[in-house]
Amino acid sequence: xxxxVINKTPQNKSLYLNMLNGLSSGDAILLIEDAVYSALEAHxxxxxxxxxxxxQLSALEADIQARGLEDKLSPRFSSVNDQGFVxxxxxxxxxxxxx
Amino acid sequence: xxxKKSILIINQSAPYGxxxxxxxxxxxxxxxxxxxxxxxxxxxxxxxxxxxxxxxDALNMKKHEAMLSALPMYDIEKIYITEEDLESIGLTExxxxxxxxxxxxDAIASLIQQNDSVLTF
Amino acid sequence: MKFSLxxxxxxxxxxxxxxxxxxxxxxxxxxxxxxxxxxxxDGVLVANQQIAPPQDETNLLTSWQLLAKTHNLDLVVCIAxxxxxxxxxxxxxxxxxxxxxxxxxxxxxxxxxxxAEAIAASDRVIxxxx
Numbered sequence: 001x002x003x004x005v006i007n008k009t010p011q012n013k014s015l016y017l018n019m020l021n022g023l024s025s026g027d028a029i030l031l032i033e034d035a036v037y038s039a040l041e042a043h044x045x046x047x048x049x050x051x052x053x054x055x056q057l058s059a060l061e062a063d064i065q066a067r068g069l070e071d072k073l074s075p076r077f078s079s080v081n082d083q084g085f086v087x088x089x090x091x092x093x094x095x096x097x098x099x
Numbered sequence: 100x101x102x103k104k105s106i107l108i109i110n111q112s113a114p115y116g117x118x119x120x121x122x123x124x125x126x127x128x129x130x131x132x133x134x135x136x137x138x139x140x141x142x143x144x145x146x147x148x149x150x151x152x153x154x155x156d157a158l159n160m161k162k163h164e165a166m167l168s169a170l171p172m173y174d175i176e177k178i179y180i181t182e183e184d185l186e187s188i189g190l191t192e193x194x195x196x197x198x199x200x201x202x203x204x205d206a207i208a209s210l211i212q213q214n215d216s217v218l219t220f
Numbered sequence: 221m222k223f224s225l226x227x228x229x230x231x232x233x234x235x236x237x238x239x240x241x242x243x244x245x246x247x248x249x250x251x252x253x254x255x256x257x258x259x260x261x262d263g264v265l266v267a268n269q270q271i272a273p274p275q276d277e278t279n280l281l282t283s284w285q286l287l288a289k290t291h292n293l294d295l296v297v298c299i300a301x302x303x304x305x306x307x308x309x310x311x312x313x314x315x316x317x318x319x320x321x322x323x324x325x326x327x328x329x330x331x332x333x334x335x336a337e338a339i340a341a342s343d344r345v346i347x348x349x350x
């Protein structure tokens with residue numbers, strides 16, 4: 001199982017496409033830095049092929065708050081703090097960074 | 100001494116315009132010298148690294164294609180691209196600087212699964 | 221768990237170097253071990269002791285130094301990437317006939333072999349790139 005960490009805005013479609021192609025069942029996606037904008041409801045088409053039972057979707061709390069998105073996120077994404085980032089890193093046997 | 104952890108390096112950067120392609124190759128060669136099995140996957144803009152007939156003389160830069168051709172000497176022979184990416188840029192295997200293994204896009208996930216560690220450039 | 225970090229982003233033009241620092245700090249607070257932090261590409265720029273950010277901005281260099289001192293961290297800066305960007309230790313300054321060394325205290329210059337070793341020795345490797 002792999003943790004996929006991505007840090008670019010949803011405008012970088014091919015980066016998202018490459019990440020999505022790299023997903024296996026049981027993997028998780030964590031949005032950090034500018035990638036947290038992808039958790040807006042308007043961008044959920046990016047993740048439409050994913051089943052929520054299969055791929056865990058989260059976004060980093062500090063980046064969400066910094067960007068004023070706290071009350072604007074799609075309910076598909078859970079907000080995780082830095083401890084949550086570390087916990088996700090331990091729960092998955094490798095980490096792939098998409099940047 | 101060093102565990103033989105297998106490494107997949109995912110290359111998504113075009114050559115010349117940034118230093119990422121170079122930096123990635125340097126890491127690949129080093130890991131191979133340390134006897135770690137290295138696989139390279141070129142996707143998205145990374146595929147441009149493999150185009151043949153590169154002539155960067157006027158840029159005063161090293162020929163990326165030539166560095167890539169050194170890979171087999173370092174026992175790096177697992178070089179993957181996707182059929183979909185190649186088709187999307189309108190080129191064929193004849194336009195590439197070296198022999199590669201063509202895979203389907205949906206095989207990227209298993210490449211990631213099969214390797215112990217994954218680096219991206 | 222044993223972690224290594226690869227920091228591959230400029231501390232000045234991207235948030236990523238600061239994210240890496242927060243992550244490293246949190247790892248240690250959570251009781252994990254950091255085998256090595258390897259700075260590569262523009263990531264090496266954080267190891268220049270001459271960095272002098274404005275007073276109202278965080279100084280990432282001193283943050284890393286303090287963390288390294290407290291937890292005895294191995295902060296390795298890619299020597300090839302550093303030297304070409306003018307980040308030199310005493311040996312390299314002498315070798316290239318430069319007046320001053322400027323590698324910050326707590327960091328060491330070394331080769332990519334240190335990265336390969338970190339990958340081999342760690343349970344998890346995470347790249348902070350931009």
